[in-house]
Amino acid sequence: xxxxxxxxxxxxxxxxGLTVGQVSARLGVTVRAxxxxxxIGLARPSLRTGAGxxxxxxxxxxxxxxxxxxxxxGLGLDRIRAVLDDAGxxxxxxxxxxxxxxxxxxxxxxxxxxxxxxxxxxxERGLLLTVEQQAAIFGPDWDPExxxxxxxxYGDTPQWRQYAERAADRTPEEWQAVHDATAALDRDLAAAxxxxxxxxxxxxxxxxxxxxxxFAAYFPLTREMQVCLARMYASDPGFAAHYDGVRPGxxxxxxxxxxxxxxxxxxxxxxxxxxx
Numbered sequence: 694x695x696x697x698x699x700x701x702x703x704x705x706x707x708x709x710g711l712t713v714g715q716v717s718a719r720l721g722v723t724v725r726a727x728x729x730x731x732x733i734g735l736a737r738p739s740l741r742t743g744a745g746x747x748x749x750x751x752x753x754x755x756x757x758x759x760x761x762x763x764x765x766x767g768l769g770l771d772r773i774r775a776v777l778d779d780a781g782x783x784x785x786x787x788x789x790x791x792x793x794x795x796x797x798x799x800x801x802x803x804x805x806x807x808x809x810x811x812x813x814x815x816x817e818r819g820l821l822l823t824v825e826q827q828a829a830i831f832g833p834d835w836d837p838e839x840x841x842x843x844x845x846x847y848g849d850t851p852q853w854r855q856y857a858e859r860a861a862d863r864t865p866e867e868w869q870a871v872h873d874a875t876a877a878l879d880r881d882l883a884a885a886x887x888x889x890x891x892x893x894x895x896x897x898x899x900x901x902x903x904x905x906x907x908f909a910a911y912f913p914l915t916r917e918m919q920v921c922l923a924r925m926y927a928s929d930p931g932f933a934a935h936y937d938g939v940r941p942g943x944x945x946x947x948x949x950x951x952x953x954x955x956x957x958x959x960x961x962x963x964x965x966x967x968x969x
Contacts, residue, residue, distance in 0.1 A: 710740045710748030720761055735774055736760050766791055815861035819844050830869050855912035871910045878907050882947060883940035893953035901954040916955050920965035923951035
């Protein structure tokens, strides 16, 4: 610890130098930083007043200017000391190395900015595909306003935020894979119904588990949430029309299969609630 005060509260100017407070104000550097640089011998004031207060000369101020410049460029204090004091230091090489690091940092920030833009857009729109891309992936019957309507209906839920986080990074090829997995599941659900697979059977339970895995492309789906979702598939006219369009009676069969699977895992379907 230093015994001398940091600044002279009675002194405002000195003909032979500047006080710590004056240098701090002039360079935009904290008094604490100046004290630290003094303590490690990086930039020390050369003079003292008769009362023992530190004073920085013009030469001291010039060195401090250089310290501040190199510090702004991102050089560490040890590296700055070498640049200022070591005659053998290749200053251009040191600055080029720092320039390369700055360029890398700028590129990382650029990617971060792009990612944030996509995240914002995904939260607002839900699906970052053009109308043409949506039609190519989901088919000509796809409603491009569907994600907008979903945002209006579910935008304040945790599940929408989870969905948007996944959608922000998803490429058209990945969306195609999601669509293909969903279409394949629909076909296999229809085949199980045609084959007479009973809800609660091994085949039906495997399809229920597969549905949760496929649906995880949107957000994590617990068994209780799946019960609620299957209930909506059977009761909502739009969802029921989709599943019954795949195979008549499929919406009701799938709900029964989900309920049976839930009971096998100790869940009462009638008491199941959606988890926020």
